[in-house]
Amino acid sequence: MQVNETxxxxxEEKEFTPLIVxxxxxxxxxxxxxxxxSSRLSYPANVKIIRVPCSCRVNxxxxxxxxxxxxxxxxxxxCHPGDCHYSTGxxxxxxxxxxxxxxxxxxxxxxxxxxxxxxxxxxxxKFSATMNDFAATIHKLxxxxxxxxxxxxx
Amino acid sequence: MQKxxxxxxxxxxxxxxxxxxAAVAEAVKGEPGVVFATDYQYMCSEGGQSLIKETIxxxxxxxxxxxSCSPRMHEATFRKTVEAAGIxxxxxxxxxxxxxxxxxxxxxxxxTEKAIILAKAAVAKLNLNTPLIAGESRVVKRALVxxxxxxxxxxxxxxxxxGYEVDIVEKQPTIGGKMTQIDKTFPTLDCAAxxxxxxxxxxxxxxxxxxxxxxxxxxxxxxxxxxxxxxxxKPRYVNSDLCTGCGAxxxxxxxxxxxxxxxxxxxxxxxxxxxxxxxxxxxxVIDTAACLHFKTxxxxxxxKTCSANAIDFDQKEELITKEYGAIxxxxxxxxxxxxxxxxYQYNQCADVVTSLEFERLMNAAGPTKxxxxxxxxxxxxxxxxxxxxxGSRGQSCRDHSYCSKICCMYTAKHxxxxxxxxxDTDVTVFYIDVRTPGKNFDEFYRRAVxxxxxxxxxxxxxxxxxxxxxxxxxxxxxxxxxxxVLDADMVVLATAVEPDPTAKSLATMLTASIDTNNFFTEAHxxxxxxxxxxxxxxxxxxxxxxxxxxxxxxxxxxxAAKVIGLLAKDKLLSNPCVAxxxxxxxxxxxxxxxxxxxxxxxxxxxxxxxxxKREVRHIAVVNEAVCQGCGACTVTCPxxxxxxxxxxxxxxxAEVDAICK
Ligand SMILES: Cc1cc2nc3c(=O)[nH]c(=O)nc-3n(C[C@H](O)[C@H](O)[C@H](O)COP(=O)(O)OP(=O)(O)OC[C@H]3O[C@@H](n4cnc5c(N)ncnc54)[C@H](O)[C@@H]3O)c2cc1C
Ligand code: SF4
Ligand code: SF4
Ligand code: FES
Numbered sequence: 153m154q155v156n157e158t159x160x161x162x163x164e165e166k167e168f169t170p171l172i173v174x175x176x177x178x179x180x181x182x183x184x185x186x187x188x189x190s191s192r193l194s195y196p197a198n199v200k201i202i203r204v205p206c207s208c209r210v211n212x213x214x215x216x217x218x219x220x221x222x223x224x225x226x227x228x229x230x231c232h233p234g235d236c237h238y239s240t241g242x243x244x245x246x247x248x249x250x251x252x253x254x255x256x257x258x259x260x261x262x263x264x265x266x267x268x269x270x271x272x273x274x275x276x277x278k279f280s281a282t283m284n285d286f287a288a289t290i291h292k293l294x295x296x297x298x299x300x301x302x303x304x305x306x
Numbered sequence: 307m308q309k310x311x312x313x314x315x316x317x318x319x320x321x322x323x324x325x326x327x328a329a330v331a332e333a334v335k336g337e338p339g340v341v342f343a344t345d346y347q348y349m350c351s352e353g354g355q356s357l358i359k360e361t362i363x364x365x366x367x368x369x370x371x372x373x374s375c376s377p378r379m380h381e382a383t384f385r386k387t388v389e390a391a392g393i394x395x396x397x398x399x400x401x402x403x404x405x406x407x408x409x410x411x412x413x414x415x416x417x418t419e420k421a422i423i424l425a426k427a428a429v430a431k432l433n434l435n436t437p438l439i440a441g442e443s444r445v446v447k448r449a450l451v452x453x454x455x456x457x458x459x460x461x462x463x464x465x466x467x468x469g470y471e472v473d474i475v476e477k478q479p480t481i482g483g484k485m486t487q488i489d490k491t492f493p494t495l496d497c498a499a500x501x502x503x504x505x506x507x508x509x510x511x512x513x514x515x516x517x518x519x520x521x522x523x524x525x526x527x528x529x530x531x532x533x534x535x536x537x538x539x540k541p542r543y544v545n546s547d548l549c550t551g552c553g554a555x556x557x558x559x560x561x562x563x564x565x566x567x568x569x570x571x572x573x574x575x576x577x578x579x580x581x582x583x584x585x586x587x588x589x590x591v592i593d594t595a596a597c598l599h600f601k602t603x604x605x606x607x608x609x610k611t612c613s614a615n616a617i618d619f620d621q622k623e624e625l626i627t628k629e630y631g632a633i634x635x636x637x638x639x640x641x642x643x644x645x646x647x648x649x650y651q652y653n654q655c656a657d658v659v660t661s662l663e664f665e666r667l668m669n670a671a672g673p674t675k676x677x678x679x680x681x682x683x684x685x686x687x688x689x690x691x692x693x694x695x696x697g698s699r700g701q702s703c704r705d706h707s708y709c710s711k712i713c714c715m716y717t718a719k720h721x722x723x724x725x726x727x728x729x730d731t732d733v734t735v736f737y738i739d740v741r742t743p744g745k746n747f748d749e750f751y752r753r754a755v756x757x758x759x760x761x762x763x764x765x766x767x768x769x770x771x772x773x774x775x776x777x778x779x780x781x782x783x784x785x786x787x788x789x790x791v792l793d794a795d796m797v798v799l800a801t802a803v804e805p806d807p808t809a810k811s812l813a814t815m816l817t818a819s820i821d822t823n824n825f826f827t828e829a830h831x832x833x834x835x836x837x838x839x840x841x842x843x844x845x846x847x848x849x850x851x852x853x854x855x856x857x858x859x860x861x862x863x864x865x866a867a868k869v870i871g872l873l874a875k876d877k878l879l880s881n882p883c884v885a886x887x888x889x890x891x892x893x894x895x896x897x898x899x900x901x902x903x904x905x906x907x908x909x910x911x912x913x914x915x916x917x918x919k920r921e922v923r924h925i926a927v928v929n930e931a932v933c934q935g936c937g938a939c940t941v942t943c944p945x946x947x948x949x950x951x952x953x954x955x956x957x958x959x960a961e962v963d964a965i966c967k
Binding site for chain 1: 376377378379402404405406407409410411412413416417419420423424427819839883901903904934935936937938940941942950953955958959961962963965966967
């Protein structure tokens, strides 16, 4: 959710709009996002979705890359446990992300910046609520400075 | 370098109202590879599609990005469009700027900015796309049905009717399943044998159906359209080609003391036996554990008796390997054995029986010739107590949590049949709920109560005790909160429906999934109820969940329709977005095969050319016809050898980069 704070003149301290990457599995969560769209349930424009066949396709390297490139939060959405189109993909995703997120936490990427959510094709409202909530959380945490590729900084 | 064309759709005002489509087209023009960009009112319309086709030709495009509605909507449409203009259908990417953008953002500036980023991400991905070609595989026009109960028979008959060959593998000496043991059937009370045996005969006589009785599936390999199955034919010790089914051997066999499985152990059979008169095939089997010849090397009376010379003590187990296009699981169920339910004294009292045993006691071809007699003293029971939900709908570890679905109805049937045949018998049924959702089911149950005077008590039986040759049943009436003790001559337990014990090993062999109760899982609980999640494997009957006969038959036919749909195809096209392992990077660690839910990964010893160095390496090879393209293996691969076509690591990374700029 957008929080309107007084804009300062200095562009460096311009209001912080977090950049969020959302990996969504094709069968449930991507369809849930479509439903949020067709139900006109809004969420911040800075959430950008990348479609993957299944949550288990998400390589930890994609998430590291996103943080390195300046993402402030990364969320992985898949089918509910037991509903994965490929039966067990989301179980692998869940285990992998548990490990990855604790390693990221150790590196200084707070746990709040990473999230796994199960959103079904029927849960447009949940999709939008999740994205709003996640964006608000990231907004509170502020910009990710820890994993940025310093060579990219101007 | 790619030559990419970008087409931005207005979708009428759906997109154009909140996204400046012209600005999006303008913004992507500078992106690598983009040689053309435009906007158009409706890309999916005839005019929009022609525009794409013409531009592909005029500009010599190698790939197309369409910024429009969700790919779930029109990806297939646009793939066909670009293919028609001569480029590979997988050289297309869609940026979802409607559902993910114009429909949820109100501010046009914000919407346009996001649409541009989504378009750039699609361009970045497309730059790394490669043409993909869907593989083709042939379809073996023969089906295998595992389990020859009413479900399997129905499925086989329907497939045969459509003109395809079907083999039935049945582990018992005869086909027919549990229905052969049932006396009369609810809700019509027609005799089970009268409706089942003609179907068994049809199956046996069909030119298209081949029955492997007393056989089991030993090994399954292959994939949809191309399964290779090894069937183990257990030795009957009787030559089926010679045997006439006269039964002379059974009459002469001196070993007569083996509990008769068909009659639920309520009487005995000989060592050489045919389970029941209408068995198919009507060829006896020798039970080697009971046969004197196998135990002592002597006897051999049957061999001397048989005028057809069919007895063959040297018969060996036979392995047959055949190819099938589709496999149907129809392994049915078994009623739970209530040995862990001490309170009902099933192990101790002969007069405490299960419902299936009761069916045999009421059946004219049963151990008592259809006269209802107590197993303990062969007297006629005057008071019968039925207990429902034994092992169903419970919380403890000996119970199943599910409802077995058929017990309410068959108990009403039993109660009615007893009252009909022996009006002087007092019948009480203890139930938790009476569930009768089926055509004419509630009427049937009400008839039991209203016309036949069966006492229904909502309550639980706490204990059954044997006192002086009769039974005392302690129970509670949940409606009046009374504790009661009833005298009974016989107690009948409606025990839970359990999947056949072979379900688990079979599921592993077929890479089909089962639920926590070992029932086979359907591909979708609502929309794909007769398919398993594994392509080419179908489900028929109670193996998928408790069902009565009408439902089993309906599902059996539905399953056949799906199988026929598959067998009617000459070739199958597979999804080309499949995994692929780089033979130079793979070290054959087999990590990937462990995560693949479809068994799509095999290992081969292959000669590779590693920068001029030729050597044989043990490496992973993905079977493209089996791989479903989930990508689980790509992430687990420690050497980075495994990648997914269409969603390659580089492609997804490129999208991440484009978004996080
Ligand atoms: C006491 C009782 C009374 C009933 N009364 C009625 C009634 O009145 N009306 C009604 O509609 N329904 C009734 N039913 C339900 C009915 O029995 C079932 O709906 C029906 O039998 C299901 O058929 P099926 O083919 O799915 O399973 P089954 O009849 O169990 O057949 C499965 C077959 O597969 C074989 N098999 C199992 N595993 C393998 C393997 N690994 N390899 C090869 N073969 C294998 C088995 O040997 C068996 O022959 C009753 C059930 C019970 C227990
Ligand atoms: S992509 Fe999925 S289905 Fe294909 S081989 Fe890998 S794990 Fe198996
Ligand atoms: S996990 Fe990777 S390295 Fe190991 S066998 Fe599979 S493809 Fe080869
Ligand atoms: S397909 Fe949605 S999590 Fe696997």
